[in-house]
Amino acid sequence: MTSETPASTERTRIRRLPEKAVDDVAVLHAVLDAARDRLLLHGSTGSRLFRRLAEGIDVCVAVTLLDGMVLARSAFESSMHYRSAVVFGRATEVDDKVAALRAMSEAWLPGRWDTLRPPNARELAATMVLALPLDEWSVKVSDGPPEDAAEDLDAPVWAGVLPIVTSYGDPVPAPDLRGDPQPWAGRFTSGT
């Protein structure tokens, strides 16, 4: 089940700066890297954490994206742009591991999965994939310009926002690269 608005529970109520609370599920999806109705988690079957999660213990996943520095005329009003999501729930193991792993790979490196050989039985046996439903969640967003007090507006300093941009640098080929494959052409930026 997908909640278009978050379940309003005591543990999802935003207490600090509640005016920054957002109940738009599309913002949740963006913070969670385009997760739609569930959040996929993968790890080693040897991980104590993952074994405990698979037992169905209560879990809380928190994801924060840092989007910019807010330069106000005072240090006190200076802050950061961020988008922060918290999801509560219990995870279950995913039956179709290959489809779930492919979906994660496509989120990170679109098109890469289909260029690789399929996972083999040993690799799949060593990998656990869990799904956490997006039923109980909160999202908090800090954006907009600095909000200086009127008496600070004449300070002779620049004020505004420095966006933080994440991108790929120049690809570094593996030392044992054979043949002449071209560097992988994927690109991404934060904030999408």
Next chain:
Amino acid sequence: MTSETPASTERTRIRRLPEKAVDDVAVLHAVLDAARDRLLLHGSTGSRLFRRLAEGIDVCVAVTLLDGMVLARSAFESSMHYRSAVVFGRATEVDDKVAALRAMSEAWLPGRWDTLRPPNARELAATMVLALPLDEWSVKVSDGPPEDAAEDLDAPVWAGVLPIVTSYGDPVPAPDLRGDPQPWAGRFTSGT
């Protein structure tokens, strides 16, 4: 007291991929944004979390930097470059709040602090600054090229690392900017 090597305790022992454990305090400092012998935390005196921390409860701070995508010839060997630090301890309130706030500001936006008016009494009263000693910690680093199995080396795909670079985008002036101050000239990149 500064530990040049981490206290070896049960809770700082790296269990998963222990070969990635690092005991170089300089790496810890880099992950913690140049913190030297203590980690400074600041927040609102109205924050329940900060009030509890100031009481001296046990705290664990975890910081992870994502440095790159590792593209192997198989999905299974594909991974990420990261640097991850965990610090355990108990925080105490900092006496010289202004000096501590200045140090934090200098870490984020070098030179900015001295262009701003000093914090006033109301602002300082609303701000709590805590220090966590760097005595009990662990650091884990994932770097290097992909480590593919010999039988995958002839796969006709590019393999290597896509570094992840963080930088500032074009400054966005505040709508109420007065006069003609030039955009703040600070720049930073991740991984420093």
